[in-house]
Amino acid sequence: MTASLNALSRRALLTGLAASPALTAAAAPLAAQTPAAKTAAEQAQAVLKDAKGTKLVLLGTGAGPGGQGPERATRMMTSHVMLSNGAAYVLDCGIGVTWQYAQTGIPFRALRSIFITHHHADHNIEYGPLLVVGWINGMHLNVRAFGPPPLKQMTEGFLRAYKTTVDFWAEDLKMKPLVAIDVQEVSEAGLVTQDENVKVSAIIVEHPPVKPALGYRFDFKDRSIAFSGDTGASEAVAKMAKGADVLVHEAMYVPALETYIRREIAKGRPIKFEDLMTHMKADHTPVEDVGRIAQKAGVKTLVLSHLTPAVDGINDDTWRAAAAKNFSGQIIVGNELMVV
Ligand SMILES: [Zn+2]
Ligand SMILES: [Zn+2]
Numbered sequence: 429m430t431a432s433l434n435a436l437s438r439r440a441l442l443t444g445l446a447a448s449p450a451l452t453a454a455a456a457p458l459a460a461q462t463p464a465a466k467t468a469a470e471q472a473q474a475v476l477k478d479a480k481g482t483k484l485v486l487l488g489t490g491a492g493p494g495g496q497g498p499e500r501a502t503r504m505m506t507s508h509v510m511l512s513n514g515a516a517y518v519l520d521c522g523i524g525v526t527w528q529y530a531q532t533g534i535p536f537r538a539l540r541s542i543f544i545t546h547h548h549a550d551h552n553i554e555y556g557p558l559l560v561v562g563w564i565n566g567m568h569l570n571v572r573a574f575g576p577p578p579l580k581q582m583t584e585g586f587l588r589a590y591k592t593t594v595d596f597w598a599e600d601l602k603m604k605p606l607v608a609i610d611v612q613e614v615s616e617a618g619l620v621t622q623d624e625n626v627k628v629s630a631i632i633v634e635h636p637p638v639k640p641a642l643g644y645r646f647d648f649k650d651r652s653i654a655f656s657g658d659t660g661a662s663e664a665v666a667k668m669a670k671g672a673d674v675l676v677h678e679a680m681y682v683p684a685l686e687t688y689i690r691r692e693i694a695k696g697r698p699i700k701f702e703d704l705m706t707h708m709k710a711d712h713t714p715v716e717d718v719g720r721i722a723q724k725a726g727v728k729t730l731v732l733s734h735l736t737p738a739v740d741g742i743n744d745d746t747w748r749a750a751a752a753k754n755f756s757g758q759i760i761v762g763n764e765l766m767v768v
Contacts, residue, residue, distance in 0.1 A: 468765040473533035475767040482512040482625075482648040484674065486731070487528035489762035490738030491678065491712070493550045495688070499739040504528065504764060505550040506734050508655070508676070512625045512648050515540040519644065519655060521555040526562070531765060536565040541621070543628070544575030545657035546641035547582075556586035563606040564597055570610065574620055574628070576640050577613045584608065615640050625649065631668045633659035635711050643668055654727070658734065660710050661717040669725035674768060677722065678734035679715040680708065681742060681750060688737040712736055715747060719754035730755055733762035
């Protein structure tokens with residue numbers, strides 16, 4: 429194949445990628461190739477196509493980077509996208525964010541801003557790849573990113589590391605290279621940003637030793653959506669989410685977590701049960717407390733996400749019943765590509 433033909437066919441492939449949310453089957457993670465996941469993607473696309481008003485799509489609903497393997501076949505790491513008036517706002521970038529975003533059918537050119545809650549890998553590890561793959565699929569270079577320090581340095585460092593890769597495509601496809609994006613670091617509570625669709629504010633949450641760890645509230649014209657981020661039970665979250673339409677809160681189901689940890693120890697993983705449970709209780713919120721916080725905030729809808737443990741086999745009713753002990757509103761147990 430000649431060089432120009434080669435370039436042409438690559439261009440055709442990339443155009444195809446941009447046009448089709450399906451990307452290529454070969455690139456699909458195993459979970460996304462199952463018929464159920466395909467159905468979820470088709471459902472999400474259909475809902476978003478006819479959507480009136482702001483929509484939230486849960487892209488990844490599992491906690492932590494751990495438990496990867498057969499026990500965790502369906503839940504990806506944490507990420508979300510909100511679509512409002514044709515603009516897309518991504519919150520958190522765990523592994524899977526790029527693929528799942530594409531699955532929704534939302535074009536990459538719609539991506540306006542990316543928000544990171546905190547610098548744990550299950551929330552930021554695919555931030556750089558989302559930028560590069562997004563750019564090659566039409567993302568505008570004026571996309572903005574918000575999150576705790578050192579997000580500027582992380583962005584610059586990543587784009588420097590991938591300069592050669594970006595430049596190959598930029599030259600080949602006659603595209604303006606992705607060199608830098610506008611990053612705003614957020615280290616305290618208050619207003620983060622505002623545009624014609626949404627006002628975004630942040631709070632500091634409890635997630636030691638990560639400092640700062642943020643929760644966010646998005647006040648769109650037609651609805652407000654609050655995110656706890658990763659946190660131990662926090663009154664600040666109840667206050668932030670006051671009167672919101674939707675609260676997306678991390679949730680931990682302690683009995684299943686204890687069983688999971690004991691099983692891991694039996695398999696030889698070098699962890700101590702008490703140490704790990706002490707950490708988990710300081711850093712995450714038992715689902716019963718999530719219900720209490722949602723009730724205090726008076727939100728209409730509580731979405732349980734960032735589920736701990738992220739293993740399969742805990743049914744939705746178990747999660748829902750535990751939250752419902754203390755919350756009388758609507759409870760949604762998060763699943764991949766669910767549109768709220
Ligand atoms: Zn997390
Ligand atoms: Zn975390």
